[in-house]
Amino acid sequence: MTRLAHHPISEPLQEASAQEASAPSAGFPDIERIRRDFPILGQRVHGKRLVYLDNGATSQKPWAVIRAITRYYEQDNANIHRGVHTLSVRATEAHDAARRTVQSFLHAADAREMVFVRGATEAINLVAQSYGRAHVAAGDDVLITAMEHHSNIVPWQMLCEEKQARLRVAPINDRGELLMEEFERLIGPRTRIIAVTHVSNALGTVNPLRRIIHLAHQQNVPVLVDGAQAAPHLPVDVQALDCDFYVFSGHKVYGPTGIGALYGKAALLDSMPPYQGGGDMIRSVTFEKTTYNELPFKFEAGTPDIAGAVGLGAALEYVSELGMDYVAAHGQDLLTYATEAVGAIPGVRLIGTASQRAGVLSFVSDHVHPHDLGTILDREGVAIRTGHHCAQPVMDRFGIPATARASFAVYNTREDIDALVEGIAKAHEVFG
Amino acid sequence: MTELDELYQEVILEHSKAPRNYRRPEATNRSAEGYNPLCGDRFTVFLDVEGDAIRDIGFQGSGCAISRASASMMTQSVKGKSKEEAARLFEEFHRLVTGGAKTPEERTILGKLAAFAGVSKFPVRVKCATLAWHTMQSALEGKQDVVSTE
Structure with a gap:
């Protein structure tokens, strides 16, 4: 079983507060x-x-996004990674560029750590089904909090049911804040993964992620952060947070629906089995043996939402310019x-x-x-x-x-x- | 009158604030639970049925003004009626809130329930107006599952 190496925390543990962000000039x-x-x-x-x-349900789209999608279909549309012709090269480049934009938005070290998915929900399902099924066994614990969106509850419930594992839920107080002492107490030797939201969609609570991740890593437990409500509002730096997985949906950050991203540390993603089988995620196939493609393509079976990725890239560039x-x-x-x-x-x-x-x-x-x-x-x-x-x-x-x-x-x-x-x-x- | 005024008629507001038959009749022999997962409205409808007759009816639960008023006025309308008459009333009520039953003649059978005509301009609220009715129907049919509007 792959366990996480201990993650030394070099940064101070104070939370980056949105209120500390500089006022607009x-x-x-x-x-x-x-x-x-x-x-x-x-x-x-x-x-x-x-x-x-x-x-919080979905944001509206700027011209920059609408035009990027239109332009893609008007001028560059082709399938990616397989044609030698000009349009395929352009489409592939546009898709790659979008991935680098997402990487830069999340301040990830490597574009290979960015997996395109349909949205935060699919990203969580991917981690639960791939990492979760490989690492969670009968009697193990999965820890979430009482303020999670259904999409950060149900995939773990499904996993726990299949594996006969326990879903533990860290409680919140009357103000909607995570009870950190209870949370810390719930991390035990059987805890295999912690999934926690960055910002609560129902309460607006910003969770103390650095402290949460620090506590989890002290016990070598990886942390998935649901960033669906945070990505539109807060600067996100996955390296500074030291989270193991970070997920968000494009459509809440001014991008199109149907596209989002999963960030995972390369070592973790590398160790994980594929989520779905199909085209693009393989290196070679015979009826006897399939060799999987490298990251992130191992997790991107089938023709992806190329226009969606282009639109997401345009959306993240738009907010980054602001x-x-x-x-x-x-x-x-x-x-x-x-x-x-x-x-x-x-x-x-x-x-x-x-x-x-x-x-x-x-x-x-x-x-x-x-x-x-x-x-x-x-x-x-x-x-x-x-x-x-x-x-x-x-x-x-x-x-x-x-x-x-x-x-x-x-x-x-x-x-x-x-x-x-x-x-x-x-x-x-x-x-x- | 604006569409909003038509939706929130005085009689509807009044029933939503002071719902009638908001109780569980002592002689309840049928009940069912109705739930609208979209907005969290949840009602239980209690019936005292003898043979074909609805001798008593009550409801409890929580919901928006439209669903509460609809439940309240439904209990008044079907109390003492036969099962068949109640089913017929639901049919007409459903027609009304989905944009049918436009003439006064068509609305005669509905009586005070005609106040819900304004719901037809708000299609997403049809489920609110019909939740208690679906629940009553389910109780009459002796179904055990929670009625869901989804």
Whole structure:
């Protein structure tokens, strides 16, 4: 069985806080210019200015992404890695370039460590099915937290069921913060992998990843980080974090749907069996023996979503040009403003009040059910998410069936939050 | 009247705030649970059925205003009716909230339930309006599974 080498931690263990990110310099980037980059924002919904606050579900796409995909299909489309003709070479180069962009976005050491997948969900399934099935046996533990999205619960449940292993769940407090002492206590000699979200999609909690990873590595346990909600809001440096796997979805970071990435340390990925069989993931095939391709192609069976990768590359270049420090600071400004404004409305209770949060404001009202609020806000042009946010255990933890969730992006403004607050007031009038 | 006002009619708001028959009748002999996983609405409908007659009906659970008001007004509408009449009412109610039953004549049978006509302009809310009805139907048929709107 492959066990991890001990990972020395050289960095100090303080968390990189989004709040510490430098404030945007005056006048740059211009928010109106950013808004013009997103054509969908120009429309009216039910006669009102569209206020899109459902970015935690999926973000809108800038021209840069839309045009990159169109240009790819208009000029470069061909299959990759197999043709000697010009278009195939161009498509292959575009695909490779996108991979290097993702690598640079996550600050990974090597492009071979970036596996293209359909999204965070598929990435977690890949690790559970490949690494998990090879390393988890009967009586072993898989450790997650009580704030995980269903996609970081169910793949591990499936694995544990198959292997007769135990799924352990580290609890959270009433503010939505991981109880670190409990978490540490749950890491034991049978713990084979820890899967934890970077930012909670239902609560906005930013987890203390460095501490989590440090504790796990002290016991030689690898850590998978679900970065689906973090990648749009925080600078991510997988080397500084020293996480073993990091996953995210492109469509939440202004890219197209159907494409995302799995980062895994090369040594780990190398040691893992393939996830799916097919074309592109093999070096040679006879009916007796198949030799698998090198990283990352070993994990990319079949013709990939080439246009999706190109679109994702364009999206990550777009946010990188804005600067992730700016993106984080802007998001933090909106979250602080929204927390005060929405939290001040009589009858409204915020769900998730961790000291470190990003991107998401979840709340319930004494006067109006989230579903009714969602309908009334929609008529005001305000799009929010209502429901359990694919995190039913989180709802159970707080004893509520659902919340209303506003989630932010680079193109949102304080004016958008004012519209949200006015919409809530209007809903309270209806149900007053 | 705006579409929103049509959806949240006064009678609907009133029932959602003070639902009728929000109880488990003592003589309950049938019940079923309904669940809308999309929004977390969850209701149990309790029935006291004798022969073909719905002698008593109540419900408990949590949900949005539309689902709560619909459950409340449903209990008032079917209490004392035969199973067949209740099924017929559900059929007409379903037609109403999905955009049928447009004329007053077609709505006669529905009585106060006609207030739910506004739901037809909000297709995603049809499941809210019909959750309790599906649940009642399931209880009448003696099904054991949780009714899901998905």
